[in-house]
Amino acid sequence: MSTSDPYIFATSHAESIVKGLKISALPVNPRRVAEELDFVVQAKPVEDRGCSGMLVRYGNNFAIAYATHLQNEGFENFSIAHELGHYYIPGHPEALIPGEQGTHVSRAGFNSGDRYEAEADRFAAGFLMPRHLFFPELEKAGKGLEAIEVLSFLCKTSLHATAIRFAQCTRDHMAIVISEGGTVDHCFMSEALKQVRGIDWLRKGQGLPACSSTLAFNRDPDRIAHAERVQDFSNLQDWFGGRRTIEIREDVVGLGSYGKTLTVLYDIDVPEEEDEDDESRLIDSWTPSFRS
Template sequence: MSLAKYHANSVIKKFSIKDLPVDPYRISKEMEIEVVEDDCEGYTGMLLVVAGQALISVKSSIREYPKKRFTVAHEMGHFSIPEHITEERYFFQCTDKDLNTFDKKGGREAEANEFAAELLMPEDIFKEKIRLKDLSYNLLQDLTSEFETSLTATGIRFSELSGDYALVCSENSCIKWLIKGDNFPFYVRGEGKLANESIAIEFFRGKKLPKSFETVPAFAWLDDYKLKGDMDVQELSIPLPYYDQVLSFLYMEPREEDEDDEYLEELDGYPRFKK
């Protein structure tokens, strides 16, 4: 268990959190952390700790309440995780970029996001909600409503915990970031322009996107030597018009090994060719 997840679960247990949606404002109050909104410039959320007293400031112009909730939980993460607050560093000013940093190389900001995700969408509860369910537009809407989290945060959580999906965020027709479940079988491109064969590109051309998974050529999203020319990927792309972004969920249907596959198997990282 990671450090961020451990401390989020400690908070969940300490305050006996069982009901949804989890209320980060109430928890902050019980932790004696003051939460205010401000017309702050240059950051989305801030944590300031002086003489043991903590203050969280959230940008008042944030339109979506779920994003405000996640911002509060993110700053709570900085407060709760040891070594985030030290004598040398007693405040954090976190931007939208920080709140979208989920790569483990993202350091303290990634840890604070992991803390927030675990606090607002506890793993055990979330897994039970998605157990034996296939991802769909309606399921995502139900989850965002029940957990009172943004579509982005909910989608990332689903992709990580289900393990079978990849999630790609695109902006201005280019890939911005991606999250890949542990069971997703192929390498997903993490940068560059969207392929013309993708569904997501249609949003940036002013077209309406379908609210269902559609079949597209695998090469539209994937870049892997194990791909065959006839492989497809299932794509569900959901627009975020306010941010001029698209979230694209990718899924590969399981398929049996083909007798004509180029590779018989892969051992120790080296491909074995058929004779």
């Protein structure tokens, strides 16, 4: 997310709490943190699909219940960290559980239009993948889907959440795209890619490029369900428009029971602006000026 993200403070708040807790290595274990706060932490039955988790308050006692239907340890950690967000972010406990007792039901996972849910999601990402611990590991992890898998394993986070955090923290030109069928569900571009002039930002609901491996992959739901993967080449222009036809890499993986597909676009070798300016000056200097 860009610095214009109105919820970015929740990520920074989580990072400062991790520092305050003197956690100095990954993974951050949200269950342990909750238990050290004397919270009861409980798994919900697998059949219970209605929400990602719940925060229950009874006076000064809290309990967290988290969903297990996706059978994904990363998602469970994210759900617990999301509930911790509702406890730690100033204003949340009072707004979500007014009075001395009650329950807040959560829908974690980056797609909520609700301000409190969005803030708790940003908190969870910053809590499980705080930049000061995550970035040094990112630099060692390599690139593409393989790097995201290394970090997902290290942080015990889902591929989806790790991919988004990777795009937020990397200095490279890259983007991650979550898609379903023929359309983009959401896309996170790295800051470096956002700075490239003359390209369009990929938007929710936009069609996938006709010739992309991602679109071909999405035609077969079994490949998504079985978390199959494809590595291919693609083109910057096909995804982001603009006038440059630059070959890029396209890694694709099915996200299993989540039912969506993760695409990682990377190895985007954008020419330096100065080189391009030199080129256009050269062209200008060779262009005769005609007078009528």
